[in-house]
Amino acid sequence: MSKNITKEDILADVILGNSNILHVIERFSIPLGIENKTVASICSEYEIPLEAFITAINIYNDTSYMPEFKRDFESIPGYLKYLYLSHQYFMGEKIPLIQSLVEKLLLELNSPKASTIPTFFSKYIDEVTEHINYENELVFPYIENLYAHYKDNIPLQEAKAYSIDIYGAHHSDIEALLMDLKNILIRFVPYKTPSPILRKVIQNLFELETDLFYHTRLENEVLIPLVATLEQEIRHQ
Amino acid sequence: MTTSAKDTYNILITSTSPIFHEGVKALIKRHTSQQGHITEVNNMNEMLHMLAVHDYKAVIIDNLDAEFPTLNMTELKFKYPSLKLLYIHFQTKNKKVNDRVHYLSHRATDESWKAMLNILLPSKIETQKRKSSLNLSQREKEILKTLVSGKSSKEISELLHISLHTVSTHRKNIINKLGIKTISGLTIYAVMNDIIRLDEMKGI
Numbered sequence: 001m002s003k004n005i006t007k008e009d010i011l012a013d014v015i016l017g018n019s020n021i022l023h024v025i026e027r028f029s030i031p032l033g034i035e036n037k038t039v040a041s042i043c044s045e046y047e048i049p050l051e052a053f054i055t056a057i058n059i060y061n062d063t064s065y066m067p068e069f070k071r072d073f074e075s076i077p078g079y080l081k082y083l084y085l086s087h088q089y090f091m092g093e094k095i096p097l098i099q100s101l102v103e104k105l106l107l108e109l110n111s112p113k114a115s116t117i118p119t120f121f122s123k124y125i126d127e128v129t130e131h132i133n134y135e136n137e138l139v140f141p142y143i144e145n146l147y148a149h150y151k152d153n154i155p156l157q158e159a160k161a162y163s164i165d166i167y168g169a170h171h172s173d174i175e176a177l178l179m180d181l182k183n184i185l186i187r188f189v190p191y192k193t194p195s196p197i198l199r200k201v202i203q204n205l206f207e208l209e210t211d212l213f214y215h216t217r218l219e220n221e222v223l224i225p226l227v228a229t230l231e232q233e234i235r236h237q
Numbered sequence: 238m239t240t241s242a243k244d245t246y247n248i249l250i251t252s253t254s255p256i257f258h259e260g261v262k263a264l265i266k267r268h269t270s271q272q273g274h275i276t277e278v279n280n281m282n283e284m285l286h287m288l289a290v291h292d293y294k295a296v297i298i299d300n301l302d303a304e305f306p307t308l309n310m311t312e313l314k315f316k317y318p319s320l321k322l323l324y325i326h327f328q329t330k331n332k333k334v335n336d337r338v339h340y341l342s343h344r345a346t347d348e349s350w351k352a353m354l355n356i357l358l359p360s361k362i363e364t365q366k367r368k369s370s371l372n373l374s375q376r377e378k379e380i381l382k383t384l385v386s387g388k389s390s391k392e393i394s395e396l397l398h399i400s401l402h403t404v405s406t407h408r409k410n411i412i413n414k415l416g417i418k419t420i421s422g423l424t425i426y427a428v429m430n431d432i433i434r435l436d437e438m439k440g441i
Contacts, residue, residue: 066276120422173419183422187415188430
């Protein structure tokens with residue numbers, strides 16, 4: 001749809017073109033008040049790996065963007081930090097927000113049968129939490145260790161005996177749950193008049209889904225291939 | 238997640254002509270509101286490389302271009318069994334060779350493109366198939382109740398004296414009718430529609 005965002009683009013205009021990018025800059029720890037600064041100058045000012053930042057904003061900007069493979073191992077810490085902060089956002093802000101809306105919805109529905117909805121959402125939260133903990137506690141430290149070994153010859157923690165291809169499969173159950181919830185709330189909860197609370201729940205689910213979609217793209221299409229390449233190079237040493 | 242949940246499409250366009258690329262992209266964007274990826278290549282090697290490395294639903298090939306002789310279909314057919322191919326060519330006839338290989342004239346109308354993209358993209362086939370009546374049959378309701386009670390297909394077939402195959406067919410029909418894929422989701426539907434009571438759910 002749009003052309004790729006490059007380092008010469010003015011970041012303020014990029015954001016004005018697509019509000020999703022606000023999440024990206026926050027997760028790279030870039031504060032607003034960015035005047036007419038270019039992507040390049042902001043990355044330099046805040047010491048952010050340029051390639052990682054550009055890849056991330058392009059993924060969030062255009063679904064048809066296909067990241068080209070770049071052997072930029074130095075971007076790995078940047079991606080990891082981004083993903084950690086994304087997780088904090090999901091668990092600390094977005095999901096609690098939806099949860100509180102669901103509680104209000106339950107009050108509004110005022111029916112014992114409707115308790116199935118918060119029960120469902122709790123199950124969803126459990127799955128997401130488990131997945132995020134898995135990444136935070138197993139996958140990312142593994143990658144950090146791998147990179148530290150590559151860069152500073154820190155010893156590999158063989159005890160973790162892990163390889164990056166195990167990691168790819170987890171995402172789809174979580175997506176199916178989210179899709180089902182959206183579908184149910186739109187089709188099967190009969191109201192006589194419009195409910196703003198229901199609308200807010202659904203809107204937030206859409207936003208969460210989109211955010212997770214881009215988040216997963218970054219993991220699957222950028223980080224994993226990069227780490228797989230790093231693993232290979234280390235093994236051949 | 239590669240393609241999956243969001244029903245995104247993934248299309249590869251092969252041509253040496255920028256006009257071809259821009260034109261095909263514009264047609265795709267015009268005829269679908271789905272999200273998706275379009276990759277553009279301008280030579281055969283790159284095309285084969287991309288096919289090997291990524292998962293594509295369809296390839297659109299510029300047959301107007303002498304650079305791309307009609308490919309060896311057999312090899313692609315075996316290597317990528319679910320890949321659809323669309324050739325754009327000089328002749329004025331549109332043609333369908335089989336479910337996976339199609340030809341469109343470069344003069345094909347907008348309507349032809351719309352129809353073609355309906356075939357190429359993992360479109361709303363699901364919604365088209367979905368029956369407009371959301372009424373589950375009595376049997377389907379019985380099956381749904383057993384599903385959300387946590388019974389396995391084998392247990393259900395024994396309980397209702399039907400074959401495993403029948404259970405599976407019913408299950409697919411229910412999922413198709415409702416558009417709900419997870420057991421947790423089916424549970425909400427079942428409770429809200431009095432197919433199972435909350436107290437029957439306890440202890441599951």
